[in-house]
Amino acid sequence: MNSFEFVRPATVAEAVAAASAPGAAYHAAGTNLLDLMKGGVARPTRLVDVNRLPGLDRIEHAPDGGVRVGALVRNADLAHDPAFSRRFPAVAEALLSGASAQLRNAATVGGNLLQRTRCAYFYDLASACNKREPGAGCDARGGENRLHAVLGWSGSCIATHPSDFCVPLAALGATVEIESKAGRRDVPLLDFHRLPGAAPERETVLEPGDLVVAVRLPAEAARFAAHARYLKVRERTSYAFAVVSAAAALRMEAGRIAEARIALGGVALKPWRAHDAEAALAGAQPDAASFRRAAEAALTGAEPSGGNAFKIELARRIVARALAMAAGGTPERVPALPASPFAPAPGASVHV
Amino acid sequence: MSDIALTSAPAHLRHGSSIGQPLTRRDGPLKVTGEARYAADNHPPGMLFAVLAVSTVARGRVLGFDLAAAKGHPGVVEVMTPVNRPPLAGDPDGKESPFAFRMDVLQNDRVRYPQQPVAVVIAETLEAATEGAALLAPRYEAEPARVGLDGAEPFAPKVVGAGNPASARHGDVESGLRAASHRLEATYETPAQYHNAMEPHAIVAAWDGDTLSIDTPSQGMALTQARIAGLFGIPPAGITIRSPFLGGGFGSKGLLNGPQVLGILAARLVGRPVKLVLRREQMYGPVGHRAPTRQTIRMGTDAGGAFTAIANQARTATSTFDDFIEPAADVAHALYATPALLTGHDAVRLDTGTPMFMRAPGEAPGSIALESAVDEMAEACGMDPLAFRLKNYAEVEPSSGRPFSSKALRECYAQGAERFGWSRRPLAPRRMRDEAGLLVGWGMGTAIFPALMFAGHARAVLKADGTGVVETGAHDMGQGAWTALAQIAADGLGLPLDRIEFRSGHSALPDAGLAGGSAHTATAGVAIDRAGADAIAKLAGLATRDRRSPLFGAGNAGVVARDGRLHRRDDEARSEGYADILARAGLGEIEGRGTGAADPAAQAAFAMHAHGAVFAEVKVDPEFGQVRCTRLVGAFAAGRVVNPRMVRSQYKGGMVWGVSFALHEQAVTDGRTGRVMNANLAEYHVPVNADVPSLEAILVHEHDPHVNPLGIKGVGEIAITGTAGAVANAVWHATGVRCRHFPIGLEQLIGV
């Protein structure tokens, strides 16, 4: 068998030390990592199990309204934390739209941030993939790429980051807490994942041994709670990755948009924050024209990387709709089909 | 629902029967407690694990392996390659019968499709074998792959499907089209699909000298046994196959396949029992698939909407080394009345594994194309799709002129439409929205599937204690054979279900015929019923000839078997228990034999099909094109219903496949390499529960006195047909967009 070492450190410091060795990888729920290992895509020589690390499984609500979520909190537990979903409903909705109930019960916050792309060529050892093997080439280019990136891609990689969770986190200005040999540091989620450029194998800012210990959302992110939605278009009603998704959050003042937050998923190798679109909405009326303008801005610079031009206009429509839904107000509860266009619409029709 | 008064029952039977009862699966408790033993659950002592090394190229030659690395890996016992593979007596590339498909069992270094086995690593543990297979690192001389329906020169096959003529003509289509007031010509494409049973193909093989014992999921134990015997040069009687449960088969476990043979060869090579289980992605090559199709349909109607001609020319694909031609065009043969009908097929040879029977082979892709075209034709005629179908209702089979043995399709249309609320459907598309503004569309399709039978045998025994044993080597793929066949068996012997023992799933039992073509319940069921009747007849002979029996002399009047007693038909008060009859005759048991097979005379006289009508509602997001099938009502008539619960679940399962066909399922193949890029259940989409929120199957009463003595047609495949087209037509009705390329992807609907 392919032997590897399995270590179960008792402290964060031990974990970081153990994972600093070449070939080491952290093992959280393993819902992504073990699949990659079974396929031979990842072949770590040492697995550092983080599941027993103390203190990483807590959701800590700060008095000011911010929150700190330990890296080991399970996706389902976070989504079902009443205080969390009240303050950050779009994040809860995104979490509940991901994968299946079984996977959400297992998958961790840290693992979700660090899940690898679903690019089929990355998973297929017989294909050339720069991410798997730097310099090998990219067989997704010219291949089956209708779901690949339309923003931020490069000639060396056109893959997307598949996480739903990360999309509202990007919109709401989350921070990633990282423990490393040199100590603890904070990295804004927006800077955490890297675009492919010429080095698609370098996916995040993490250095060997770096452990994600928590994700924080600032207090001001909770100010969007009344108008925050996640919308995810998929190829089946549930249990599918996003074709394109968007998180939209609005702070309304006197019937106008005081501040907007928008991020897209499924379009780039990182959750894509649309700052220009947000700027376009500051002070605007919450109407279809404003939302369309923002949607146009959000996709500025978008280009097909293959047979996926349809995703650009689709993404615009999703941004506009997500904004309309956010303007309509956050529903009392996360709908039964979270983030789905088929979720029962509260109040008035958003389809025109 | 079919009432089960045994109007066409064999003469010895009366009511109080098991047939018709909605029993739950008798093997259910075993399954939910994990006690049901599937093939891969077996671990005979000394067993080793075998793992396939499969090709990554579609076409070429294996130049070599890193054998030293694989063999040197701890735990690896042996690596089987063409060099050391034990000899076979039969040629795996031979074609002894149309049902003997060529297979890849290391007979040479050729590679003819991706995922083709090129070596087998055998080890003490699964992990060691897996790593050994990875270390083999085969080197190839690769040639360009031939991919897609335009990837090679088409050829004209001689036969399609299980041996039908490749083309059929009835009347003059060209003049029918010329004379038509409304004409349609449209081309529909369906993708390659893979069976993807939950249970992967698996075998545990153990040799003892020249006798072979195997556990493997099989939909056809007798054919498998015969093919193994031929390949290994051993008598069939020396081969024992246990296949009590299958985790789905859908046609991919019907005939012996290469990986099963490799498991047997591996056990031969190492002289120990061997287990070989396919990984999910390895199911995308050597064990069959549904080939893609491109169907060009031409139709014409007169001014009143009656067909003047229907033609379907289908292109499909097969492998470079064997023929299985998806008979997609043939579904038109029996559906709609038309004076002129023309169907034909051609095919290209691609670097894929050989396609295979997959649930409703031919009918499924044929039906979605034909039902879509019928919908387009109805639109062209300005007619409601149901009215159009009724206008073209076939009173006799259009291709042959034979009457139908039974056809309750009108009742299916009526009951389905009523339940669905079809009469409220606006004729024009894009007219309905729900309260949230989603587009709503209603579509329908006609379902049809032939009522087939194979040959099957059974044995029934009445024992001295008045209980019975019924044996047949049937196959339960999950459909409920353990239950439904036992119900028939109980009635056949005139005993309550709890007083018979039903034995099945084992090759030593009488051959029950292939579990395919939706023919298993009819075939094995009739065999069982005849075996019971045979035993009862012998028992009745003992009683009616014996002066001491209350039934003495009843010979002419006849007897009725019920609840373990024989009753005089003309005087039910006179009866005698089975045990008493046997005891008096001094017999320990009495045995009956029975056979189920199609009756050639009835087949010549009648067209035999099950029918149905499916009504679908979809909702479509107007801007995103995301589609959800929110409601499905299917009404089906398929002769006698042995167990309404099992039958309904077959229909519902088929309807889910139909949704899958229309909206979800496809193998995504790289056009450069021929490799399937979504060979896993995360990316090969089939519907999840949220995709089928409302499914309803109506059982329409149908009495068929001709199809077989029990009046049973098949229910396993029909519900895919009709449904797929109904969903596609509903998408048109919702959006006004005609999608002719399946599955319907959202980019087809968003107008960009």
Ligand SMILES: Cc1cc2nc3c(=O)[nH]c(=O)nc-3n(C[C@H](O)[C@H](O)[C@H](O)COP(=O)(O)OP(=O)(O)OC[C@H]3O[C@@H](n4cnc5c(N)ncnc54)[C@H](O)[C@@H]3O)c2cc1C
């Ligand atoms: C069938 C399927 C469908 C899915 N659908 C969706 C979907 O619709 N939407 C979606 O968002 N996701 C989806 N997922 C992905 C799922 O969300 C991820 O697999 C999961 O979040 C990973 O979490 P984990 O704890 O299992 O991580 P693991 O698999 O254990 O680890 C993943 C990676 O993160 C690293 N890692 C884990 N924890 C840490 C840490 N604390 N610090 C540093 N590195 C760490 C590991 O080394 C590894 O590289 C799906 C997955 C599957 C298998």
Ligand code: SF4
């Ligand atoms: S798109 Fe990126 S991940 Fe996919 S094959 Fe190319 S380099 Fe690899």
